[in-house]
Amino acid sequence: MLKRPAFHIDLKTCTGCKTCMVACKDKHDLPEGVKWRRVTEYSGGNWVRQTDGTFAQDVFGYYMSISCNHCEDPICVRSCPTTAMHKDECGIVKVDHAKCVGCRYCEMACPYRAPQFNPQIGMMTKCDFCEDFQLQGKAPACVAACPCRSLTFGEYDELKARFGEATTVAPLPEPTITQPSLVVTPGRTAKAAHSDRGRIRNPEEL
Amino acid sequence: ALADAGAAATAAEAIITSSCNVNCGSRCLLRTHVANNVITSIETDESGNDEYGMHQIRACLRGRSMRKRVYSPDRLKYPMIRTGKRGEGKFRRISWDEALDTIAAKMKDIKERFGNEAFYLQYGSGSTGGLMSRANAFTPLVRLMNCYGGFLNQHNTYSTAQIATGMPYLYGINAGNAMSDMANSKLVVMFGNNPAGTRMSGGGIVHDMLVAREKSDVRLIVVDPCFSDTAAVADEWIPIRPGTDGALSAAIAHVLISENMVDQTFLDTYCLGFDEAHMPADVPANSSYKAYVMGQGPDGLVKTPSWAASICGIPAETIVRLARQIGQAKPCCISQGWGPQRHSNGEDACRAIAMLAILTGNVGIPGGNTGAREVGYVNPFSSFPVLTNPVTAKLPVFLWTDAIERGPEMTAFKDGIKGTDRLKAPIKFIWNYAGNTLINQHSDINRTAGILADERKCEMIVVLDHFMTPSARFADILLPGTTNLEEDEFARSDYVSEMGYVIFGKKAIEPLFESRGLYEVCADLAGRLGFKDKFTEGRTRDQWLQYLLDQSRAKLPDLPQTLEEAWKMGVLKIRNPGPPDVPLKAFREDPAAHPLKTPSGKIEIFSKRLWDIGHTWELSEGDRIPALPEFNEGFEGYLDPARKRFPLQMITHHYKQRTHSTYGNIPWLKEIAPQELWINPMDAEPRGIRHGDLVRIHNDRGASVIKAKVTPRIIPGTVSLPEGAWYAPDAHGVDQGGSPNVLTTHRPSPLAKGNPQHSTLVEIAKA
Numbered sequence: 001m002l003k004r005p006a007f008h009i010d011l012k013t014c015t016g017c018k019t020c021m022v023a024c025k026d027k028h029d030l031p032e033g034v035k036w037r038r039v040t041e042y043s044g045g046n047w048v049r050q051t052d053g054t055f056a057q058d059v060f061g062y063y064m065s066i067s068c069n070h071c072e073d074p075i076c077v078r079s080c081p082t083t084a085m086h087k088d089e090c091g092i093v094k095v096d097h098a099k100c101v102g103c104r105y106c107e108m109a110c111p112y113r114a115p116q117f118n119p120q121i122g123m124m125t126k127c128d129f130c131e132d133f134q135l136q137g138k139a140p141a142c143v144a145a146c147p148c149r150s151l152t153f154g155e156y157d158e159l160k161a162r163f164g165e166a167t168t169v170a171p172l173p174e175p176t177i178t179q180p181s182l183v184v185t186p187g188r189t190a191k192a193a194h195s196d197r198g199r200i201r202n203p204e205e206l
Numbered sequence: 207a208l209a210d211a212g213a214a215a216t217a218a219e220a221i222i223t224s225s226c227n228v229n230c231g232s233r234c235l236l237r238t239h240v241a242n243n244v245i246t247s248i249e250t251d252e253s254g255n256d257e258y259g260m261h262q263i264r265a266c267l268r269g270r271s272m273r274k275r276v277y278s279p280d281r282l283k284y285p286m287i288r289t290g291k292r293g294e295g296k297f298r299r300i301s302w303d304e305a306l307d308t309i310a311a312k313m314k315d316i317k318e319r320f321g322n323e324a325f326y327l328q329y330g331s332g333s334t335g336g337l338m339s340r341a342n343a344f345t346p347l348v349r350l351m352n353c354y355g356g357f358l359n360q361h362n363t364y365s366t367a368q369i370a371t372g373m374p375y376l377y378g379i380n381a382g383n384a385m386s387d388m389a390n391s392k393l394v395v396m397f398g399n400n401p402a403g404t405r406m407s408g409g410g411i412v413h414d415m416l417v418a419r420e421k422s423d424v425r426l427i428v429v430d431p432c433f434s435d436t437a438a439v440a441d442e443w444i445p446i447r448p449g450t451d452g453a454l455s456a457a458i459a460h461v462l463i464s465e466n467m468v469d470q471t472f473l474d475t476y477c478l479g480f481d482e483a484h485m486p487a488d489v490p491a492n493s494s495y496k497a498y499v500m501g502q503g504p505d506g507l508v509k510t511p512s513w514a515a516s517i518c519g520i521p522a523e524t525i526v527r528l529a530r531q532i533g534q535a536k537p538c539c540i541s542q543g544w545g546p547q548r549h550s551n552g553e554d555a556c557r558a559i560a561m562l563a564i565l566t567g568n569v570g571i572p573g574g575n576t577g578a579r580e581v582g583y584v585n586p587f588s589s590f591p592v593l594t595n596p597v598t599a600k601l602p603v604f605l606w607t608d609a610i611e612r613g614p615e616m617t618a619f620k621d622g623i624k625g626t627d628r629l630k631a632p633i634k635f636i637w638n639y640a641g642n643t644l645i646n647q648h649s650d651i652n653r654t655a656g657i658l659a660d661e662r663k664c665e666m667i668v669v670l671d672h673f674m675t676p677s678a679r680f681a682d683i684l685l686p687g688t689t690n691l692e693e694d695e696f697a698r699s700d701y702v703s704e705m706g707y708v709i710f711g712k713k714a715i716e717p718l719f720e721s722r723g724l725y726e727v728c729a730d731l732a733g734r735l736g737f738k739d740k741f742t743e744g745r746t747r748d749q750w751l752q753y754l755l756d757q758s759r760a761k762l763p764d765l766p767q768t769l770e771e772a773w774k775m776g777v778l779k780i781r782n783p784g785p786p787d788v789p790l791k792a793f794r795e796d797p798a799a800h801p802l803k804t805p806s807g808k809i810e811i812f813s814k815r816l817w818d819i820g821h822t823w824e825l826s827e828g829d830r831i832p833a834l835p836e837f838n839e840g841f842e843g844y845l846d847p848a849r850k851r852f853p854l855q856m857i858t859h860h861y862k863q864r865t866h867s868t869y870g871n872i873p874w875l876k877e878i879a880p881q882e883l884w885i886n887p888m889d890a891e892p893r894g895i896r897h898g899d900l901v902r903i904h905n906d907r908g909a910s911v912i913k914a915k916v917t918p919r920i921i922p923g924t925v926s927l928p929e930g931a932w933y934a935p936d937a938h939g940v941d942q943g944g945s946p947n948v949l950t951t952h953r954p955s956p957l958a959k960g961n962p963q964h965s966t967l968v969e970i971a972k973a
Binding site: 012013014015016017018019021022023025026027029032033035039043044045046047049050052053054055056057059061062063138139141144145146147148149187188201204205 | 247248249250252256264265266267270271273403406412413420433436438439441443445512515518519520521522862873874877878879880886887888897898915917918919921922
């Protein structure tokens with residue numbers, strides 16, 4: 001097992017196909033409404049109509065696939081009143097269902113919306129980094145699924161060495177909040193965190 | 207097969223190779239986890255080290271949701287016969303024997319009264335990859351009908367009617383360089399080509415594109431009304447009004463000619479019709495392409511960038527900059543998808559785009575392209591043998607409703623009938639297998655529903671499918687089909703650059719309910735119609751698979767010997783032995799030895815064949831078939847006066863939720879990629895429409911209510927309603943499913959008689 005398991009996403013190749021979302025739902029048999037992995041569409045830009053009927057525009061857009069970042073300083077763990085949310089010895093942030101009361105404080109605290117309430121069991125659920133697959137030497141379902149090979153996983157320090165310093169791009173929050181185990185390769189039009197150039201365009205799908 | 211299923215039932219879990227066989231243009235490998243005859247999860251290809259050329263065939267989100275299709279509560283469970291009015295959706299359960307007896311009796315009746323031309327096999331592509339369950343062309347259904355004396359054949363497809371008809375007048379073929387070849391380009395310009403949306407397989411074209419760009423970092427420009435998912439990974443997006451690619455191309459040509467960036471040697475050597483020195487003898491002066499562009503042609507218009515700017519919506523300086531980039535990049539790949547051609551002027555638009563490749567001499571060389579859509583490795587694995595159709599008459603696929611209403615009036619010169627001058631009979635019997643064209647995917651749903659509702663016209667409709675689709679509601683006899691996970695099946699690779707493969711898909715579970723496979727249904731009908739031996743040649747379904755394996759081994763020597771070996775192997779991948787495919791390479795190297803399949807053997811920029819057609823065919827008012835690849839306004843485009851009443855252009859992009867209409871009923875996919883209307887804030891705001899509002903999109907043909915996605919990712923004046931959403935009329939007949947075909951026109955394009963579904967004018971209001 002990894003010491004600090006982390007995901008890497010390459011925004012230069014991610015086309016927002018959402019296969020990672022479905023692979024996750026199938027692997028973990030998640031009911032409707034529960035999405036351990038979510039693909040955010042972030043876009044912006046303005047249009048100006050010119051006198052000759054043409055348009056000037058500076059439109060941009062890209063996708064961001066996010067599950068749980070198994071943060072070094074997980075705010076969900078800090079905000080859990082029952083200690084159900086915890087980080088295990090393998091660096092995976094987990095919910096202990098013997099302790100979870102479904103209060104959803106972790107959901108409210110997490111800037112990535114990683115903890116997901118499952119109404120069928122009345123408790124929180126979340127990405128477990130496909131721990132069983134890792135034990136079998138396999139990649140997490142989302143990583144193995146990615147048609148564009150935009151998702152990878154591995155030891156956080158190794159991913160950082162391979163893909164560069166973890167860069168934060170919009171619409172991700174500043175990494176100082178939770179120290180996410182996430183490495184991002186920005187795309188051509190990536191905007192800085194807190195940029196007001198674009199916004200999340202698919203809130204209903206997340 | 208039964209023994210193996212039993213073995214699976216006793217084991218804790220078996221992993222069985224399957225495939226996703228829908229018509230996205232790719233073909234994906236699925237690994238089906240089965241326990242106690244129940245599919246528990248679906249993985250995809252994880253074999254090897256993913257080295258390109260033998261890479262993993264990773265399924266997209268649709269294939270990954272396959273078990274939700276197999277176990278959908280909407281599965282048809284047993285044969286049914288219609289009890290209410292046709293289209294009303296009222297049915298009664300019957301036995302397979304009663305269903306097949308009823309079908310056979312009606313087939314005999316129709317054949318006796320109207321002859322074999324009255325039988326029509328509805329276009330469908332819900333099962334495209336499989337060999338024994340295929341929905342069109344090489345399908346057991348065609349073999350059945352050929353044994354029975356034939357059926358009214360079709361030409362063209364709903365995907366490519368205009369480009370497949372138009373391009374051969376220019377080149378003799380319709381083919382483009384492999385996507386992988388863009389690694390050899392200095393610039394790639396894609397017109398309406400969106401591999402990230404239309405070829406989503408991780409084994410297919412989008413992967414080929416991303417790998418090629420990783421190798422070369424080639425600059426990619428996307429010209430499209432929408433900021434597509436391909437634009438999201440491109441270097442530049444140039445938004446264009448739908449149906450105006452011909453005007454943009456003419457203006458780029460104007461810059462290339464004016465600034466001496468045309469390859470005159472190439473034009474003189476390989477082409478006819480560029481300038482007045484290379485024209486057929488018997489046409490008027492100033493009929494050449496150069497005369498057209500420079501304003502000496504009959505319209506007297508100089509095709510300057512500022513002329514095109516106001517038509518296309520693209521600033522003139524952007525057109526000049528694009529033209530200079532195209533003229534200076536050596537080599538440059540100009541490619542197009544099938545969006546620009548699915549228009550009322552599509553036959554001309556596709557050739558106009560190709561002119562940019564011709565003018566710059568980029569045809570037939572690595573890193574260049576013809577301007578057509580990419581072709582790649584062609585899989586030589588054999589198709590199911592269907593014998594020969596004794597009926598020669600072929601209908602343009604888009605005109606089947608006309609053939610129901612006025613078949614014997616339809617002629618070659620008026621309606622594009624091939625193989626005969628005039629049809630003999632109207633369509634009286636429709637087979638609709640694995641397809642939703644009967645209602646959902648054909649234009650003008652309300653018109654189609656009215657024609658089908660009259661039982662005196664088409665007397666019998668038989669539907670074999672998995673679900674109560676909008677088309678299935680119009681069945682007289684409704685038969686429950688197996689999914690390919692419930693039968694043994696082979697599936698071939700489709701569009702992919704550098705690798706071919708055959709997936710050997712073993713039956714994962716026993717067929718659910720009373721569902722049956724197409725081959726078995728056809729074999730039983732063949733028995734009732736008196737030609738079982740001719741149909742089966744004494745083979746079972748599995749023996750046919752063995753036959754196809756044996757037939758194919760001469761071309762693919764690594765194929766397994768037996769079915770048992772095939773199931774064990776799961777997939778055979780074949781690396782393209784040569785370099786990336788470059789169509790017209792031989793012609794480029796030696797045009798005398800390798801002439802094109804045009805009358806002159808050259809690239810015919812001016813087509814004398816089209817000139818003659820344009821002067822002899824009976825055309826609808828306003829229709830035109832120009833001999834040159836020129837900008838043809840067409841109908842229901844930006845310049846149509848009808849835009850006074852319906853000011854917005856509607857297009858229908860391919861959407862990740864579905865492949866056409868397949869997977870359109872899967873909750874997982876509807877949840878994460880809901881049907882929605884793309885509309886620019888500049889069009890939404892004056893109408894008081896905000897993101898997420900329900901809107902009514904309408905014209906004289908119909909209306910649909912759907913949620914608005916207010917987004918800068920589409921050019922103002924244009925909306926896009928993703929194709930394939932299931933038609934869902936309320937009590938007043940107003941669609942609530944966001945099905946674009948309640949709005950599209952049945953009027954065909956002039957030459958191909960093809961479906962112009964992106965030439966649609968609409969208005970939108972808050973619902």
